[in-house]
Amino acid sequence: MNVLLRAELLKRVSVVSFKRGEVIIDANKVNTKSYYILEGLTRTYFLKAGKEVVEYFSSENEWANSPRSWRSGKPDIYSVDAIENTSALCIHVDDMIFLFNTFPELDKYGRLSMITLLDHLIERVASFRFTTASEKYIHFKQTYPLIHHRIPLGMVASYLGISQETLSRIRMK
Amino acid sequence: MNVLLRAELLKRVSVVSFKRGEVIIDANKVNTKSYYILEGLTRTYFLKAGKEVVEYFSSENEWANSPRSWRSGKPDIYSVDAIENTSALCIHVDDMIFLFNTFPELDKYGRLSMITLLDHLIERVASFRFTTASEKYIHFKQTYPLIHHRIPLGMVASYLGISQETLSRIRMK
DNA sequence: ATGATTTTTTGATCCAGGTCAAAGGAATTC
DNA sequence: GAATTCCTTTGACCTGGATCAAAAAATCAT
Numbered sequence: 475m476n477v478l479l480r481a482e483l484l485k486r487v488s489v490v491s492f493k494r495g496e497v498i499i500d501a502n503k504v505n506t507k508s509y510y511i512l513e514g515l516t517r518t519y520f521l522k523a524g525k526e527v528v529e530y531f532s533s534e535n536e537w538a539n540s541p542r543s544w545r546s547g548k549p550d551i552y553s554v555d556a557i558e559n560t561s562a563l564c565i566h567v568d569d570m571i572f573l574f575n576t577f578p579e580l581d582k583y584g585r586l587s588m589i590t591l592l593d594h595l596i597e598r599v600a601s602f603r604f605t606t607a608s609e610k611y612i613h614f615k616q617t618y619p620l621i622h623h624r625i626p627l628g629m630v631a632s633y634l635g636i637s638q639e640t641l642s643r644i645r646m647k
Numbered sequence: 648m649n650v651l652l653r654a655e656l657l658k659r660v661s662v663v664s665f666k667r668g669e670v671i672i673d674a675n676k677v678n679t680k681s682y683y684i685l686e687g688l689t690r691t692y693f694l695k696a697g698k699e700v701v702e703y704f705s706s707e708n709e710w711a712n713s714p715r716s717w718r719s720g721k722p723d724i725y726s727v728d729a730i731e732n733t734s735a736l737c738i739h740v741d742d743m744i745f746l747f748n749t750f751p752e753l754d755k756y757g758r759l760s761m762i763t764l765l766d767h768l769i770e771r772v773a774s775f776r777f778t779t780a781s782e783k784y785i786h787f788k789q790t791y792p793l794i795h796h797r798i799p800l801g802m803v804a805s806y807l808g809i810s811q812e813t814l815s816r817i818r819m820k
Numbered sequence: 821a822t823g824a825t826t827t828t829t830t831g832a833t834c835c836a837g838g839t840c841a842a843a844g845g846a847a848t849t850c
Numbered sequence: 851g852a853a854t855t856c857c858t859t860t861g862a863c864c865t866g867g868a869t870c871a872a873a874a875a876a877t878c879a880t
Contacts, residue, residue: 591765592768595765595772596768599768602772602775602776606836607837626857636837636838637837637838637839638859640838642860643837645858780866799828800827809868811827811828812828812830812867812869812870813867818829
């Protein structure tokens with residue numbers, strides 16, 4: 475990696491930790507930071523008719539953030555909290571923008587992230603559109619072998635769009 | 648628009664027409680072309696357990712293509728055919744690539760298309776995840792006021808992920 | 821037009837998975 | 851280690867929408 479880039483990164487990034495259950499991003503506030511998980515596990519969720527709906531999980535080497543909030547400068551619907559004690563790199567959006575502007579080689583990384591996101595969404599559409607509850611669960615375990623057992627059942631159910639009771643019954647074979 | 652770009656475009660684009668029902672892109676063949684609809688309506692679909700599943704419709708000023716096929720050089724799952732008599736601009740991927748390489752100002756257009764696609768996918772996830780059959784239909788009519796009545800019921804049902812019978816009953820109030 | 825084909829509607833039946841309610845289990849807290 | 855809180859399982863019941871089948875309506879080709 476470019477030496478200058480590394481130097482700028484170190485200058486702009488800090489390490490933060492959160493205890494299990496702690497709120498990392500609050501949907502009621504403007505969020506201007508992005509978190510790159512070093513260790514631990516987070517869940518991004520929003521409220522729908524008073525219930526928490528899980529949008530996705532982030533674990534080691536993944537991002538947790540609220541991009542629409544930092545782009546718009548307003549609160550967005552998503553909150554993030556820690557499922558486990560979690561440590562992460564924290565970077566302010568302004569620094570992020572500075573880095574992207576200063577180091578065009580980062581564009582490749584940005585484009586790649588976008589494609590990863592696209593693939594993920596395409597798969598989610600297919601999941602909700604075509605698969606049964608137990609297919610969803612089997613696929614989830616295959617896709618996230620390292621984290622699926624670290625997440626409370628109810629959150630997995632919410633992520634998969636099925637009820638906790640149904641998922642419990644499925645898991646009991 | 649850049650005069651040079653306009654000239655290059657004209658050189659590389661041709662107008663083609665298709666009769667209702669005619670196949671525009673065949674999932675069994677490698678596809679190297681993109682179509683920009685001038686007039687008419689197409690449907691992009693794939694086969695799932697022997698049944699045609701509609702992925703999306705394209706009408707005036709929208710694209711119909713098979714991007715994974717032209718990127719991979721192999722056939723992809725998607726076929727496209729004409730719901731109405733349709734005329735379109737046709738451009739070969741190689742020319743597309745040439746234009747993007749030659750005119751960097753097109754990148755903005757590319758990025759915008761990507762974001763449009765992202766938004767569309769996000770909405771589709773939400774649709775399949777949270778909405779009832781009749782909400783889907785109401786939303787579809789609102790979103791596509793200009794084309795919803797031009798598409799056979801069964802195709803709309805397939806696009807929305809509900810059965811034709813159910814959609815028929817919904818439409819009868 | 822008229823017969824053929826495609827599309828839509830209607831009826832009957834069925835089931836995956838939701839909801840509600842309550843009881844068990846596990847994990848934290850003091 | 852008892853108490854509180856959270857998480858998971860189990861049971862009973864219900865419903866939206868799928869499927870199958872067939873009639874009715876619309877559209878097309880000759």
